[in-house]
Amino acid sequence: MSDHTTFRVGGPADAMVFPASIDDVKAVRALARREGLPLFVLGKGANILVADRGVRGLVVNLTSLAGWAHDHGFFRAQAGLEVSAAAEAGRVGGFSCLEFLNAMPSTVGGAVFMNARCYGAEIADVFAEATILDEYNEETVVPFRREEWDYKRSPFQNRDWIIVEVKFRTRPAEPAEVEAVMRSNADDRTAKGHFLLPCAGSVFKNNHAFGAPSGVIIDRVGLKGLRRGRAAVSGWHANIIVNEGGATATDLRELIVEVKERVAATTGFLLEEEVLFVGDWDAV
Ligand SMILES: Cc1cc2nc3c(=O)[nH]c(=O)nc-3n(C[C@H](O)[C@H](O)[C@H](O)COP(=O)(O)OP(=O)(O)OC[C@H]3O[C@@H](n4cnc5c(N)ncnc54)[C@H](O)[C@@H]3O)c2cc1C
Numbered sequence: 001m002s003d004h005t006t007f008r009v010g011g012p013a014d015a016m017v018f019p020a021s022i023d024d025v026k027a028v029r030a031l032a033r034r035e036g037l038p039l040f041v042l043g044k045g046a047n048i049l050v051a052d053r054g055v056r057g058l059v060v061n062l063t064s065l066a067g068w069a070h071d072h073g074f075f076r077a078q079a080g081l082e083v084s085a086a087a088e089a090g091r092v093g094g095f096s097c098l099e100f101l102n103a104m105p106s107t108v109g110g111a112v113f114m115n116a117r118c119y120g121a122e123i124a125d126v127f128a129e130a131t132i133l134d135e136y137n138e139e140t141v142v143p144f145r146r147e148e149w150d151y152k153r154s155p156f157q158n159r160d161w162i163i164v165e166v167k168f169r170t171r172p173a174e175p176a177e178v179e180a181v182m183r184s185n186a187d188d189r190t191a192k193g194h195f196l197l198p199c200a201g202s203v204f205k206n207n208h209a210f211g212a213p214s215g216v217i218i219d220r221v222g223l224k225g226l227r228r229g230r231a232a233v234s235g236w237h238a239n240i241i242v243n244e245g246g247a248t249a250t251d252l253r254e255l256i257v258e259v260k261e262r263v264a265a266t267t268g269f270l271l272e273e274e275v276l277f278v279g280d281w282d283a284v
Pocket of ligand 1: 006040041042043044045046047048062079104105106107108109110111112113114115116117118156161162163164194195199200201202276
């Protein structure tokens, strides 16, 4: 899994499947159910920390499902399309949609699942509907309902659903306008050190009740540069934990736990992880 996650850690999956169609996803899921195998849906692996022992059962890697179309004012994308490719489709096609996410490592499905956000915009701003495979493995359409979306919350979490296609609202835009947003956001990410070392973006969610972003709180507690093995709290953004080369998933997890404990002990604030722990972990 280390080849399929942005932390560049994680042991092997028992099997990884690259579906070529929505019917393939359906068939693999039906097979997993028949055989009693667990199934994990993977996008770009940019928000997960996979255990050193890896993942049991099937990993369905949706990056092979990356078709898209722009018609009647909507952008329809299969779940595995990268958000940067979606932004580029808008630039070339002259429409505004997902350019705010340009250069963020993510598939469309992962971004929708997480309600990804940056630079004052979030997926909920452009989401129209998703086609999912529901708990009965049937194709179902989930329309936008404002009350089901919130900070880092979407209706797809904690459900046995697979997002296979998403329809977004668009508006006409000059290619130069879309390109300016894409370039500015990509440059800002580079300047903030997002791509210096393997990481999964922000490790902890922000909580407005704490009065400052999690990164600022962690910095105030003096934890920038804190290390466990080859995992470190980055020196340039305290909410980004990096793999300095050769870190294990255990190093990363222990460092996350230590940061959380030391912030709680010093400030009383209980940070909540944004990164998801995936695979064969010991219970903590
Ligand atoms: C350098 C860097 C910068 C980042 N900056 C930001 C940022 O600015 N804003 C932000 O919000 N995030 C940011 N992130 C985190 C990450 O990019 C997002 O959370 C991203 O949307 C995750 O998408 P993914 O395809 O990688 O999902 P994955 O990490 O592969 O999966 C995440 C979760 O979504 C589920 N999932 C994925 N696809 C589907 C599907 N089709 N159906 C059902 N479930 C699915 C998975 O099972 C898993 O539970 C950053 C990460 C990195 C590495």
